[in-house]
Amino acid sequence: MGGPLVGAVITVPAYFDDSQRQATKDAAKLAGLSVLRLLNEPTAAAIAYGLDNAAEGVYAVYDLGGGTFDISILNLSKGVFEVMATGGDSALGGDDFDQRIFCWILEAAKLKPLSIEDARQLLTCAREAKEYLTLHGVAPITARLNSGEVVDLRLTTGIFTEITQTLVAKTIQPVKRALRDAGLSGSEVKGVVMVGGATRMPQVQRAVGEFFKQEPLNNLDPDKVVALGAAMQANLLAGNRAAGDDWLLLDVIPLSLGLETMGGLVEKIIPRNSTIPVARTQEFTTYRDGQTALAVHVVQGERELVSDCRSLARFELRGIPPMVAGAPRIRVTFQVDADGLLSVSARELTSDVEAGITVKPSYGLSDDEIAGMLKDSMTHGKDDALRRALKEAQVEAQRLIEAVQSALKSDSDLLSKDQLEKIEASIAKLQTTALGDNRRHITLAMDDLEADTKDFAARRMDKSIRRAFSGKSINELDAGANSSKIQGETV
Structure with missing residues (x-):
C-alpha cells in the first residue's frame, strides 16, 4: 500500500452477533491488522450517502448482496447518524436468484441429472x-455440456420476474418489521439507499419503489458504497478531520442481551435496537438462605426462555456474605462497546466482591440460526408470554414452599397437630399443582397455603419480638431507638 498500515475499519453484516463480531476482530488480529472499528454494512452506506449528499431525515438502507439481505432504518440529522432499527434475512441474496434461473434452465431444456462440472x-x-x-x-x-447436450434458450425479463417474485417479496417482510420496530410508516421515509449488486435487478428496484412510493437512490455505485462509507470512517478515525466533518455515528445492537433467572427465564438487560455504545445496570438477589455464590448465565435473543435463546457466556460471583434469601444486593452491569462487543460484571454491594467476563466467541453459528432468532420471537410471541407467566408462577410457588418448610423446621412447636397437618396438606397440594401447566390453579393453591399459614406467620413474628426484647429494660430500648435514629439520619 506504499506505507505502513496503521489500522482498518472493517464492515460486517448488521445481523452479525457478538461472537461473530469478535471472530472478525480475531481474524483481523491474526492477519496483522489493528481494528479501529467494526461497522455495520448498511450504516457504512448511510455514512457515504449522508455526507456525499448532505442528507437529513429518515432513510432506509436496503442491502441485498450475494448471500444476505439487510435493512436498516436510520435518522440523519445535523451530522448525527442514528440507527433506529435493523432487520433482514441472512439466508437470502443474489445467489438465490441465480438458483431460480438455474432451475428454470433445467426444466426448459429438459436436462437429465448433471455432473458437478x-x-x-x-x-x-x-x-x-x-x-x-x-x-x-x-x-x-x-x-455445451460435458455430457454432449447443448443448451440454447432465451430468458425474458417477464419470465425472470415471474420465477423470482417470491424472493423479492421475502425482502419486503423484514422491511415492514424494521419500520414497525422504528415506529414509522413507509411514507415517513425520506429516501431509500440501495446497496449491493443484486439491487440492480429491475424487479427489485420496482418492488422497493412501489412499497415506499418513491424512486430508490442509485447515484452511488451499490457495489462500492459500503467501502466508501468505511473509508470515510477510517479517514475520520485517523485524524483527518476537515472543516465541517463533525459527525457522530450512533449504531444499535441487533439482538437483545440478558441473563438467566430462576426457572430458566430470560431477563433482558439491553433490548435489541439499543443505541451503542451502551451500558445498563440491574440489581438481583439470592434465591436461597445462606447462598454464597451466584451463577451468571449471559444469553442473547428475543425469546422468553433460556432454552430458546443463545448462550454467550457463564461465570460465577463467589464470596457473597451468607444472608437470608433476598437480602444481598447484586448489581449486574452489561456494557456494549462501539464495535458491538459485550462485557458483563456482577458486584455484591454490601461486601464489594466482584466478578466479570468479556464475552469470547463461540464459533460455528450458522447464518440460518441468526436469522431464525428474530423470526421465532415473532412467531412464538404469544406462546412465549404464556410460558413465561407459567414459569414465574412455578418459581414463586417453589419459593413459598421452601419458605414455609423452613419456618416449620424451626417453629413447628407453635402449631397444634391439626394446624400442622393442614399446612402440610396445603404444601403437598401446591407441590403437585406446580408440576402442572395451569397457572391459575397454581395461583389458587398458593393463595390457599398463604391463608393457612397466616396465623402461623403472626405467631412467629410475636416470638421474634419477644426474643429481641427479652432481658432488656425500657431505658435500653429507648437508647437503642435513639441510636438507630441518629444512624439513619447520618446515612
Whole structure:
C-alpha cells in the first residue's frame, strides 16, 4: 500500500452477533491488522450517502448482496447518524436468484441429472443472464455440456420476474418489521439507499419503489458504497478531520442481551435496537438462605426462555456474605462497546466482591440460526408470554414452599397437630399443582397455603419480638431507638 498500515475499519453484516463480531476482530488480529472499528454494512452506506449528499431525515438502507439481505432504518440529522432499527434475512441474496434461473434452465431444456462440472457451468450462465437482464429485455443462454447436450434458450425479463417474485417479496417482510420496530410508516421515509449488486435487478428496484412510493437512490455505485462509507470512517478515525466533518455515528445492537433467572427465564438487560455504545445496570438477589455464590448465565435473543435463546457466556460471583434469601444486593452491569462487543460484571454491594467476563466467541453459528432468532420471537410471541407467566408462577410457588418448610423446621412447636397437618396438606397440594401447566390453579393453591399459614406467620413474628426484647429494660430500648435514629439520619 506504499506505507505502513496503521489500522482498518472493517464492515460486517448488521445481523452479525457478538461472537461473530469478535471472530472478525480475531481474524483481523491474526492477519496483522489493528481494528479501529467494526461497522455495520448498511450504516457504512448511510455514512457515504449522508455526507456525499448532505442528507437529513429518515432513510432506509436496503442491502441485498450475494448471500444476505439487510435493512436498516436510520435518522440523519445535523451530522448525527442514528440507527433506529435493523432487520433482514441472512439466508437470502443474489445467489438465490441465480438458483431460480438455474432451475428454470433445467426444466426448459429438459436436462437429465448433471455432473458437478455441468451444474457449475449452468450456474455461471444463470448469473450472466441475470446481470444481462439488468439492461436488456432478453438474455441468451447457450452452453455445451460435458455430457454432449447443448443448451440454447432465451430468458425474458417477464419470465425472470415471474420465477423470482417470491424472493423479492421475502425482502419486503423484514422491511415492514424494521419500520414497525422504528415506529414509522413507509411514507415517513425520506429516501431509500440501495446497496449491493443484486439491487440492480429491475424487479427489485420496482418492488422497493412501489412499497415506499418513491424512486430508490442509485447515484452511488451499490457495489462500492459500503467501502466508501468505511473509508470515510477510517479517514475520520485517523485524524483527518476537515472543516465541517463533525459527525457522530450512533449504531444499535441487533439482538437483545440478558441473563438467566430462576426457572430458566430470560431477563433482558439491553433490548435489541439499543443505541451503542451502551451500558445498563440491574440489581438481583439470592434465591436461597445462606447462598454464597451466584451463577451468571449471559444469553442473547428475543425469546422468553433460556432454552430458546443463545448462550454467550457463564461465570460465577463467589464470596457473597451468607444472608437470608433476598437480602444481598447484586448489581449486574452489561456494557456494549462501539464495535458491538459485550462485557458483563456482577458486584455484591454490601461486601464489594466482584466478578466479570468479556464475552469470547463461540464459533460455528450458522447464518440460518441468526436469522431464525428474530423470526421465532415473532412467531412464538404469544406462546412465549404464556410460558413465561407459567414459569414465574412455578418459581414463586417453589419459593413459598421452601419458605414455609423452613419456618416449620424451626417453629413447628407453635402449631397444634391439626394446624400442622393442614399446612402440610396445603404444601403437598401446591407441590403437585406446580408440576402442572395451569397457572391459575397454581395461583389458587398458593393463595390457599398463604391463608393457612397466616396465623402461623403472626405467631412467629410475636416470638421474634419477644426474643429481641427479652432481658432488656425500657431505658435500653429507648437508647437503642435513639441510636438507630441518629444512624439513619447520618446515612
